[in-house]
Amino acid sequence: MLITVTRSGGFAGVEKARELDTRGLRDAERWEELAHRAVAPRPDGFHYRITVDDEAIDLQDPYLSEDQRTLIQALMEGAA
Template sequence: MLITVTRSGGFAGGEQEREIDTAGRRDAPQWEELAHRAVASTPDGYHYRITVDGRTVDLQDPYLSEDQQRLVRGVLGEGS
């Protein structure tokens, strides 16, 4: 199993990507079980892409901050 994690943003705005190939690893069952649980724990919610003056962020329910929720509801015409 190939597991890839990408992290971007932060103060410097950089991106870091690493992967683990579990093939042939003695700890493969633990990595694979963890990966399956991590992916399965993502709820089936809405995905959002917000762009402000050329800066874009991708978000997913239920992980929006209160300000992000208010912006989404306001722009989509769903009240405040």
């Protein structure tokens, strides 16, 4: 299994990616189970996409910052 993690953003806007090929690793099963759990959708959580002009971000509940949660709640409740 090939596992890839890509990080972008931050102040410098630098993208960094790391890959792990689990073939032949003694602890391959542990890595593969972790990877499957990490990408599994949360059936009880909402998914959001916030778009500001041409910039978009995909989010999933419960992993929202306070600002993201506030914006989502205000717009979804029609407070605008």
